[in-house]
Amino acid sequence: MKTDGILVLDFGSQYTQLIARRLRENGVYAELAPFNISLDEIKSRAPKGIVLSGGPASVYASDAYKCDMGVFELGVPVLGICYGMQLIAQHFGANVAPASKSEFGKAHLDIVEKGGIFAGVSQNCVVWMSHSDKVEGLPAGFKVLAKSENSEFCAFGDDGRKVYALQFHPEVAHSEQGAVMLKNFSKICGLSSTWNMGSFAKEQIAKIKETVGDDKVLCAVSGGVDSSVVAALLAHAVPKQLIAVFVDNGLLRTDEARMVEEMFKTRLGVELIKVDASELFLSRLKGVSDPEKKRKIIGETFIEVFDTEAKKHGDVKFLAQGTLYTDIIESSPVGASKTIKSHHNVGGLPKDMKFTLLEPLREIFKDEVRALGLELGLSRDVVYRHPFPGPGLAIRIMGEVNKESLELLRKADVVLREELKSSGWYEKTWQAFCVLLNVRSVGVMGDNRTYENAVCVRVVDASDGMTATFSHLPYELLERVSRRTINEVAGINRVVYDVSSKPPATIEWE
Helix, strand or coil: CCCCCEEEEECCCCCHHHHHHHHHHCCCCEEEEECCCCHHHHHHHCCCEEEECCCCCCCCCCCCCCCCHHHHHCCCCEEEECHHHHHHHHHCCCCEEEEEEEEEEEEECEECCCCHHHCCCCCCCEEEEEEEEEECCCCCCCEEEEEECCEEEEEEEECCCCEEEECCCCCCCCCCCHHHHHHHHHHHCCCCCCCCHHHHHHHHHHHHHHHHCCCEEEEEECCCHHHHHHHHHHHHHCHHHEEEEEEECCCCCCCHHHHHHHHHHHHHCCCEEEEECHHHHHHHHCCCCCHHHHHHHHHHHHHHHHHHHHHHHCCEEEEECCCCHHHHHHHCCCCCCCCCCCCCCCCCCCCCCCCEEECCCCCCCHHHHHHHHHHCCCCHHHHCCCCCCCCHHHHHECCCCCHHHHHHHHHHHHHHHHHHHHHCCCCCCCEEEEEEEEEEEEEEECCEEEEEEEEEEEEEECCCCCCEEECCCCHHHHHHHHHHHHHHCCCEEEEEECCCCECCCCCCCC
16 A cells, blocks of 8 residues: 555445545545455555444444554544444443444534534534444443534544544445545644546556566456446557457347447557357357346356467467456455455356456446546546446346347337437436346237336436436436337337346346
8 A cells, every 4th residue: 555545444335435535536545455454464455444334233233343453553543434433432441332323314413622633524414324333332431522412422542642533434425524524634644635547547557567577367348338438548658568358248239239349449549359259258148137147157268268379479468357346346255345245256156266356446446447548648528428337238138048038128228228228318327227026017008918028228327336316307208219229129018117226136147
């Protein structure tokens, strides 16, 4: 880690990376580490401050997650959030117990100490609570910084030791001035706003050069934003060692393969090798309906195809891919977080893989990737394409994947994208796609009974993919999408709209 950064110890909150992200948005470098990282490793990173994240456990449980308490002896400021706050309270002698009433959602902050971490924060501002435990007393040597309706110790701190604790989550957007609080903490750490995506680009290019050395790198290209940015980074870092491979897995949208080839050739200046493995993927997916099995089959088959291609180019040591933090947090536990679903490029990869993974984007979010892409000179139409999952349409078909279902879904997807773009809504939304439900319903067309498939339209608004809300599209637009889909796609007689948000749903259906 950079010597002028903040280290965030992850105790399992789904929003831990948001802490690092908010700090980076303020121009302060921050990175994550598991809660159980050794004290020697922490010292080797020489952080200027440490944040203890939230998490799903209780500090009084016999198997509670604990970091090395030597972090409080390092002489750097420490901030505890939610679980981290309760860990601080317990460590310094206060009691933590189950609350008589859980507290989830908005609360109003009554600030007692207006300076320090609450400098510039307005009285009675809204913050976001998510906890079932409470601190029953103030630890010795600490003072109350803020209260809320349900907590007289909503925030406390010790300026002498520079240890601070917040019961709420300043990192989430629902905490109105949470970013200000985190910026104040970075100032307490003696840090100024000097880090940006330009800094990140230089760091990653240098890191790639150091890691790769004289070896060759096979870059897995999907044509999406993430893999395009990774390819651009590699083209800057190790252009003569880069082997960019695009695998047509048969699970792409209409004309996707052609557009990817054209984009890399004319806009990125990167020579692209195309491998048509559609029949192989579809044969492996035959009869498979479980989404986790689909993802793992796709991940393993990708590696097999890449391995075959790599052998044509001599000894290729590294496989580069566009893994983001959202993939990591949903696919594999970081610190103490829970697995939500496997991503083909994380939890879906085979354990005996011969490649060494190179994932320069694994600590950042989609919006940061887009900013990085612009920094590297990619065009806006490449950078701001809607996200498209690596497993492709396989996870947008409920049940078995076959050519007939893929054809239906592709045609419906074309209608949706055409209508969004012609109405100006494509640029206003984060992601839009159709899901083939493989559920048949009765309809009537031309006085005749039909019994055909239903398709679900999913359009969401988001900033980083960690949370999302369904897009409030005009009824007229939804009506056009429905009418065109039913009239133009034989085999579909019903269109529904998904009005669930993330959480509790995920963006993709599988």
